[in-house]
Amino acid sequence: MPRLVALRLPDDVYRELEERARREGFPLVSDYIRYLVLRELGLLGEERSVEALVERAVSEKLRELAGEGKLEVTPPDVEKLASRLERRIQDMINPWTAKIDSLSAKLAEAIERLEALEDRLKSLEEAVEAQRRQEQPPPPRAPVQPAPGERAAGREHHRGRRRSAIERLREQGVVFEHEVHWLRDRDAFFEKLRREGALVLDLGGERVAVDRGFWENFREKVEQLPTANDEEIRMLLTDAQYELFKRLKEAGLVYFDASRKAWRFVEEPEPG
Structure with a gap:
């Protein structure tokens, strides 16, 4: 203690x-x-x-x-302190400034892509409209009124004549086998179309009859398609053309050449 x-x-x-x-x-x-x-x-x-x-x-x-009198207290250098503080603040801000610049660049790129898509969509709409105008049938001519006797004879002749299969094919352009499933002898139906000049293709186990004129127009349009996008192709083709195109693509008879940016047919179908 x-x-x-x-x-x-x-x-x-x-x-x-x-x-x-x-x-x-x-x-x-x-x-x-x-x-x-x-x-x-x-x-x-x-x-x-x-x-x-x-x-x-x-x-x-x-x-x-x-x-x-040799011991003096030196006051701090305010300018140096301010400079050091400014550098420290700048070091803290720089990473955020870089991120803001990166976001600005990405936003500008996104806007540029949107504008390009708008231009492309406008071009497609114009192409579709031009295609529709080309495929629009001419206005029908006013029918010549026959004499009463000729009119009666014409009605009798019309009732007595039925359109042939090749005539219906020329009107439709293409006939798929599943569309005529009600026929008893479909083999004879497609063979007759082949003999009369139609193209008969075997696409995935289903026969498809194509009118020659329809085929030439279809092939030319497919080879001029400017895109590989399926939705855009659907807009540029008619319903019948798109259905035939889809079946040919599934069967591997048409493909998109990426180097030329165009569609190519594997081979020309054998004539009927």
């Missing part, structure tokens, strides 16, 4: 102790007296002695410099 020791000293002795304590770096006289007692008794460690010596040397040097 620590003990307290009280000393009564003359003023001159106290002032001497106070001066020495100050030189030794002790803030209080009591700390200095305690230090002296422990040192004399050999109870003061080496570490504390060195620490006291260092503190004393530093204190004396500071007092010496302050007394000679």
Whole structure:
């Protein structure tokens, strides 16, 4: 348990102790007296002695410099601090600036692609409209009114005459076998069309009869198709042409040449 020791000293002795304590770096006289007692008794460690010596040397040097006017407190350089702060802020902002620039570039690219798609869609619409105008049949001529006797004879002749299979094929352009499934002898039907000049193709196990004129027009349009997109092709072809095109593509008889960006037929069908 620590003990307290009280000393009564003359003023001159106290002032001497106070001066020495100050030189030794002790803030209080009591700390200095305690230090002296422990040192004399050999109870003061080496570490504390060195620490006291260092503190004393530093204190004396500071007092010496302050007394000679060599110790000055330099105010901070505001411009340097501002410059360092500006660089630090710029380093923090730069990554976000790069991201914003990247997003701006991507947005500009997306807008450019949208504009290109709009131009392409407009071109397709114009091509479809032009194709429809070309395929639109001419207006029918006003029929010549026959005489009463001729009219009756004509009705009798019309009722007595039925259109042949090749005539119906010329009107339709193409006939798929599943469309005439009701025929009893489909072999004879397609063979007759072949003999009369129609193209008869075997597409995936189904026979397809194609009128020669229809085929030539169809082939020319397919070879001029400017796209490989199925939806765009559907818009550029008639329903019958698109159905035939789809079946030919499934059978591998027509393909898209990517190097020439055009459709090519594998081979010309054998004449019927």
